[in-house]
Amino acid sequence: xxxxxxxxxxxxxxxxxxxxxxxxxxxxxxxxxxxxxxxxxxxxxxxxxxxxxxxxxxxxxxxxxxxxxxxxxxxxxxxxxxxxxxxxxxxxxxxxxxxxxxxxxxxxxxxxxxxxxxxxxxxxxxxxxxxxxxxxxxxxxxxxxxxxxxxxx
Amino acid sequence: xxxxxxxxxxxxxxxxxxxxxxxxxxxxxxxxxxxxxxxxxxxxxxxxxxxxxxxxxxxxxxxxxxxxxxxxxxxxxxxxxxxxxxxxxxxxxxxxxxxxxxxxxxxxxxxxxxxxxxxxxxxxxxxxxxxxxxxxxxxxxxxxxxxxxxxxxxxxxxxxxxxxxxxxxxxxxxxxxxxxxxxxxxxxxxxxxxxxxxxxxxxxxxxxxxxxxxxxxxxxxxxxxxxxxxxxxxxxxxxxxxxxxxxxxxxxxxxxxxxxxxxxxxxxxxxxxxxxxxxxxxxxxxxxxxxxxxx
Numbered sequence: 180x181x182x183x184x185x186x187x188x189x190x191x192x193x194x195x196x197x198x199x200x201x202x203x204x205x206x207x208x209x210x211x212x213x214x215x216x217x218x219x220x221x222x223x224x225x226x227x228x229x230x231x232x233x234x235x236x237x238x239x240x241x242x243x244x245x246x247x248x249x250x251x252x253x254x255x256x257x258x259x260x261x262x263x264x265x266x267x268x269x270x271x272x273x274x275x276x277x278x279x280x281x282x283x284x285x286x287x288x289x290x291x292x293x294x295x296x297x298x299x300x301x302x303x304x305x306x307x308x309x310x311x312x313x314x315x316x317x318x319x320x321x322x323x324x325x326x327x328x329x330x331x332x
Numbered sequence: 333x334x335x336x337x338x339x340x341x342x343x344x345x346x347x348x349x350x351x352x353x354x355x356x357x358x359x360x361x362x363x364x365x366x367x368x369x370x371x372x373x374x375x376x377x378x379x380x381x382x383x384x385x386x387x388x389x390x391x392x393x394x395x396x397x398x399x400x401x402x403x404x405x406x407x408x409x410x411x412x413x414x415x416x417x418x419x420x421x422x423x424x425x426x427x428x429x430x431x432x433x434x435x436x437x438x439x440x441x442x443x444x445x446x447x448x449x450x451x452x453x454x455x456x457x458x459x460x461x462x463x464x465x466x467x468x469x470x471x472x473x474x475x476x477x478x479x480x481x482x483x484x485x486x487x488x489x490x491x492x493x494x495x496x497x498x499x500x501x502x503x504x505x506x507x508x509x510x511x512x513x514x515x516x517x518x519x520x521x522x523x524x525x526x527x528x529x530x531x532x533x534x535x536x537x538x539x540x541x542x543x544x545x546x547x548x549x550x551x552x553x554x555x556x557x558x559x560x561x562x563x564x565x566x567x568x569x570x571x572x573x574x575x576x577x578x579x580x581x582x583x584x585x586x587x588x589x590x591x592x593x594x595x596x597x598x599x600x601x602x603x604x605x606x607x608x609x610x611x612x613x614x615x616x617x618x619x620x621x622x623x624x625x626x627x
Contacts, residue, residue, distance in 0.1 A: 199340065
């Protein structure tokens with residue numbers, strides 16, 4: 180059964196006919212065509228499917244796409260579209276990622292953190308990243324980059 | 333499609349409409365709030381509702397307010413709402429201490445306190461603090477509203493006193509007057525994890541304590557025997573040793589992939605001592621700040 184849903188993705192209006200069993204992750208990747216939210220654990224543990232829903236990070240694998248009716252969704256594609264965000268620059272400078280699978284989720288978690296706490300403490304950064312698993316880096320270069328973004332004028 | 337079973341999705345705009353749907357479909361309906369348990373459970377076929385009733389469109393179910401000396405958490409209040417609530421940090425900060433160790437930010441932004449109680453997994457985080465605080469749930473159903481004390485709520489893992497056709501509309505937490513609180517949760521590592529064991533302590537004037545354990549029994553358990561043993565006595569080594577001896581009588585942990593029963597019992601003793609000390613110090617006004625790592 181089709182459900183007509185209207186939502187904005189990175190500022191663009193989308194009208195979708197959805198099956199209620201579709202997750203937001205599936206709708207974003209399959210119908211809208213944004214591929215930065217990754218299919219990882221699909222149970223909310225790994226954070227690779229993180230998107231901003233009305234400004235808050237959510238696990239898009241745990242949200243039904245129909246729940247997002249009327250919502251404003253931001254994915255990584257909506258963050259760097261007008262030049263790199265400050266935290267993306269510091270992540271680049273610190274060579275923070277290796278394979279990059281976790282990167283979209285981590286950038287969005289950092290964006291949410293820095294919006295609420297422009298100069299976060301190390302503890303706040305660690306808390307913000309606690310739900311974003313990275314199997315390459317050991318987190319240290321990521322944490323340093325986010326702290327560095329908080330120090331920028 | 334990762335959710336393979338089809339279902340109908342409805343988002344009612346009023347409580348009456350929601351209750352009519354729940355009454356019509358009974359156990360075949362599932363209420364959806366944050367979805368952080370319901371969606372993965374549907375994926376794993378642990379639950380297979382024919383109708384999913386999204387309650388996020390119901391008016392008046394959000395927010396956290398202080399009414400007549402009690403915190404009232406609407407059914408849609410998330411753990412992030414608890415963490416960011418000035419009224420919680422001013423009156424009952426141990427609730428925020430608990431919310432701060434639930435999963436991750438992205439989960440806390442969606443997961444609701446009421447939903448955590450409704451999921452009723454043994455390792456739920458909301459249970460111990462709320463049981464120690466003698467909280468209750470407001471439930472709406474076909475026969476009107478009723479109040480279910482949290483002490484009567486948990487029946488078994490994933491089973492509660494909620495009847496078919498009923499909906500939790502809020503949680504009421506009587507705020508103790510002068511008190512110190514502490515919630516300790518043991519995970520396998522820093523960062524997000526389910527609890528291997530958890531303890532909540534409320535220290536009240538006159539050396540009285542309310543204590544509850546999580547993840548070490550089929551349901552969250554109140555430690556009445558330990559409360560009676562500690563009541564009125566100074567927290568010295570003799571008292572704490574007596575409390576240690578009572579821990580195995582209160583809890584009934586299993587061994588699973590997260591830890592052995594023996595380790596859980598051992599850590600319950602360690603955590604009880606630390607939580608008692610921190611709560612008592614906080615009662616006296618000189619304890620560690622809420623949210624500080626004590627494990």
